Amino acid sequence: xxxxxxxxxxxxxxxxxxxxxxxxxxxxxxxxxxxxxxxxxxxxxxxxxxxxxxxxxxxxxxxxxxxxxxxx
Numbered sequence: 001x002x003x004x005x006x007x008x009x010x011x012x013x014x015x016x017x018x019x020x021x022x023x024x025x026x027x028x029x030x031x032x033x034x035x036x037x038x039x040x041x042x043x044x045x046x047x048x049x050x051x052x053x054x055x056x057x058x059x060x061x062x063x064x065x066x067x068x069x070x071x072x
Contacts, residue, residue, distance in 0.1 A: 001059075002067065005033060011070045016047065017063040024057045031055035038064060 001016045014036075031054035039046040045064050049057040 001061075005036060006072075009072055011068075011072060012066060013068040013070075015065050015067045016045075016059070016061040017065075019059045019061045022057070022059040024055060026051065026054055026056055028054045 001019045002013060004011055004013045006012075032052045033055070034050045034052045037048045037050070039048075044060050044062065046060050047058065047064070049055065051057075
């Protein structure tokens with residue numbers, strides 16, 4: 001799974017390997033995130049995406065990596 005996020009004046013693309021237990025709420029036409037939070041518990045990364053307008057999401061995965069950073 002890949003998520004692209006605008007941070008200040010950059011777009012960051014994250015790659016999540018082997019996502020599990022995906023929960024998505026309030027997905028709509030404009031999904032603005034206030035933050036993405038990572039917590040490592042044993043060998044699993046727990047990811048929480050908090051939205052200000054639209055999507056809230058949570059899932060677990062084996063690995064998170066930054067695939068690209070684009071300055072805009």
